[in-house]
Amino acid sequence: AAGVIQSPRHLIKEKRETATLKCYPIPRHDTVYWYQQGPGQDPQFLISFYEKMQSDKGSIPDRFSAQQFSDYHSELNMSSLELGDSALYFCASSEWGGNSGNTIYFGEGSWLTVV
Amino acid sequence: QQQVKQSPQSLIVQKGGISIINCAYENTAFDYFPWYQQFPGKGPALLIAIRPDVSEKKEGRFTISFNKSAKQFSLHIMDSQPGDSATYFCAARSRETSGSRLTFGEGTQLTVNP
Numbered sequence: 001a002a003g004v005i006q007s008p009r010h011l012i013k014e015k016r017e018t019a020t021l022k023c024y025p026i027p028r029h030d031t032v033y034w035y036q037q038g039p040g041q042d043p044q045f046l047i048s049f050y051e052k053m054q055s056d057k058g059s060i061p062d063r064f065s066a067q068q069f070s071d072y073h074s075e076l077n078m079s080s081l082e083l084g085d086s087a088l089y090f091c092a093s094s095e096w097g098g099n100s101g102n103t104i105y106f107g108e109g110s111w112l113t114v115v
Numbered sequence: 116q117q118q119v120k121q122s123p124q125s126l127i128v129q130k131g132g133i134s135i136i137n138c139a140y141e142n143t144a145f146d147y148f149p150w151y152q153q154f155p156g157k158g159p160a161l162l163i164a165i166r167p168d169v170s171e172k173k174e175g176r177f178t179i180s181f182n183k184s185a186k187q188f189s190l191h192i193m194d195s196q197p198g199d200s201a202t203y204f205c206a207a208r209s210r211e212t213s214g215s216r217l218t219f220g221e222g223t224q225l226t227v228n229p
Binding site: 004031033040041042043044045048056058088090092094101102103104105106107108109111 | 147149151156157158159160161164166204215216217218219220221222
């Protein structure tokens with residue numbers, strides 16, 4: 001079965017640079033979520049989109065932005081990178097997020113290292 | 116402020132034993148409680164989930180027990196195996212937010228010794 005696809009899997013950037021992460025949800029999933037997970041920590045919700053509109057916003061820094069495109073893929077743009085942004089970034093997808101019982105499936109994650 | 120509190124932080128169990136992980140929540144708007152299993156460098160994978168109108172759900176060796184009045188739920192892994200060694204996260208989801216984000220507990224690192 002198709003899963004959530006994230007790219008790139010690994011990314012090394014210098015401080016103050018910009019990074020873009022891409023996410024391709026499971027086919028027919030219309031809701032996309034972004035999470036950030038630091039070492040030894042639980043995933044922290046950043047932002048979500050339903051039908052290309054932002055549906056919920058969590059602890060996403062102002063330096064970060066995201067959008068969902070017409071083909072439902074999503075991109076997370078991170079600017080003015082800081083050392084503290086180094087983390088594993090997960091994209092997840094589900095059928096309509098308004099139904100809390102719909103399973104949320106996670107991708108394998110994108111490792112961002114800021115040096 | 117952690118909305119879902121999970122314990123213990125780490126757990127060591129012998130092969131064949133029972134692993135028990137506990138979670139508690141405060142937000143009564145939560146109405147869906149999944150458990151995720153995560154291996155190092157991998158994404159969380161859904162293990163089992165429960166709604167608050169059910170007190171127990173069993174799937175194979177995994178059982179969720181849910182106590183609505185106490186706002187607590189737990190994961191029991193029967194006949195624990197070394198392959199179960201992973202980090203386990205309880206989570207909760209609210210019907211009130213349209214994006215319906217998952218809120219995770221702090222995680223439990225489970226080690227099953229052979």
